[in-house]
Amino acid sequence: MKFLHLLWANLQRKRLRTWLTLASIVVAFLLFGILQTMRAALTGGADLAGVDRLVTIHKVSLIQSLPQSYLNRVRGVEGVRVAMSHDWFGGVYQEDRNQVVAMTADPNLFFEVYPEYPLPEEQRAAWRADRTGAIVGKIIAERFGWKLGDTIPLRSNIYTKADGGNVWDLKIVGIFDATNGDNNSVYFQYDYLNESRAFGRDQIGWIVMRINDTNRSAEIARTVDALFANSSTETKTSTEKAFVQGFANQMGNIGAIVTAVASAVFFTMLLVIANTMGQSVRERTNELAVMKTLGFSSFQVTAMVLAEALLITLLGAVIGLAIAALAATGLAKAMQQFFPTLGMPSDTYVIGALVAVGLGTLAGALPCAQAWQLKIVDALRKA
Known part of the structure; x- marks a missing residue:
């Protein structure tokens, strides 16, 4: 110019x-x-959420648990391909400032629900075979220097054991690098937590399901909630994107x-x-x-x-x-x-x-x- x-x-x-x-x-x-x-x-x-996944939580609040028996009833709903539960563990590694996103999952169904989480078959098999096994994201593994075969003590700020302790020893059997997911989380077996916690036995936090037809998501959500209507533990089912967005909306x-x-x-x-x-x-x-x-x-x-x-x-x-x-x-x-x-x-x-x-x-x-x-x-x- x-x-x-x-x-x-x-x-x-x-x-x-x-x-x-x-x-x-x-x-x-x-x-x-x-x-x-x-x-x-x-x-x-919310942008990472699967478009074909629905989440069922307690109607009152996410912190309210659901009976484990609900899981099989959800699996029987027409249009639901696969369903599994999660429990929030609230993990702390070594020091209080080392907060860890740790949740329970079913190793037999996890990769059907979350296909975007790649893991070699031998590591998947190791997770299924080891009750204390855990898979961790690449980011958190690099952060703490974790390697395959390491046993890490993870302290829960929610649950205590029947013996009064609150530390669960987890063996790292897999490290995933999700292309469209959270690489900063830890997943371990629900049974390992459930068998030793002092309270909340046979309870689950929430249910995640994959559906066959995304166009029927609203219909399937209504069907799931209708199963538990007028019960002592009613549910609220929404898309995974809405579920994730709900966390942000709390602020x-x-x-x-x-x-x-x-x-x-x-x-x-x-x-x-x-x-x-x-x-x-x-x-x-x-x-x-x-x-x-x-x-x-x-x-x-x-x-x-x-x-x-x-x-x-x-x-x-x-x-x-x-x-x-x-x-x-x-x-x-x-x-x-x-x-x-x-x-x-x-x-x-x-x-x-x-x-x-x-x-x-x-x-x-x-x-x-x-x-x-x-x-x-x-x-x-x-x-």
């Missing part, structure tokens, strides 16, 4: 003001990038929160940029008049004013989102045990670019109108 040097020179006229405005824009887009990252981390698990509507905070930040930035551009145009009224005298059209002068607003906004957006991306990478490594899907979504860059263009355009609208309507004689008289 042949007028780029003029744009840059105008922005450097009041360097302190320009740099402070740029810094404000950088911080705004940095905050936007971090908010988008946390939104994706809190809700991203509120994450999307609405992010939108509200980002809107407030960007509205403030709109006022800041508009004020900067307004001051800049007022200070250069006589110069703009001289440019028109020299042959610059009203369109060219107005376009330059708008380009200044867009330049500083886009520059701040690029720097802010770049820093946010670096921060997201660091957060992903530091918090992978809590947020296995943490990372800045790719659509953040597109949204950020659109927001930056919109901010620059709106902030430059009034100064552009002033530049367009500027009368040469009136401007030079004021000078």
Whole structure:
């Protein structure tokens, strides 16, 4: 652009003001990038959910258990291909800060329910054969240096044993690397937990089932819940995506929160940029008049004013989102045990670019109108 040097020179006229405005824009887009990252981390698990899986929980709350006998009744529902139960273990490894996502599962059915979890057949067979066996995700195995054959003591912050202890020794018999799943979890046999826990015997946490026809998911869910209607333990069945999303919704509507905070930040930035551009145009009224005298059209002068607003906004957006991306990478490594899907979504860059263009355009609208309507004689008289 042949007028780029003029744009840059105008922005450097009041360097302190320009740099402070740029810094404000950088911080705004940095905050936007971090908010988008946390939104994706809190809700991203739903994107990994299987479209052909349903989850049945206690109607009152997830923390309420279900009778183990419910499992066979669910398996008998037409349209259910396979079903198994999970129990939340609440694992801690060595120290309280080493929280582990540990759950029970049925090794004979786990890979039918979750086909996206690859594991060599010999490791699957080892899990089925060893009552104390466990399979672990690649991420958590690398984090703690676990290897095949290691026996790890996992402490539960929920269950206690009949002998008063709360540590279960698990032998790692498999390490999975799911292409579209959580590689930060531990799964071990339900029977191993059930036979030794002091309370909750023959109870299960929730049921996960794969169905034959996703178009019938609502119908099958109603059928399952009807089996236990008016009983002492009624159920609520939903898609796995809705089940996962329910965890995030316990903290509120994450999307609405992010939108509200980002809107407030960007509205403030709109006022800041508009004020900067307004001051800049007022200070250069006589110069703009001289440019028109020299042959610059009203369109060219107005376009330059708008380009200044867009330049500083886009520059701040690029720097802010770049820093946010670096921060997201660091957060992903530091918090992978809590947020296995943490990372800045790719659509953040597109949204950020659109927001930056919109901010620059709106902030430059009034100064552009002033530049367009500027009368040469009136401007030079004021000078």
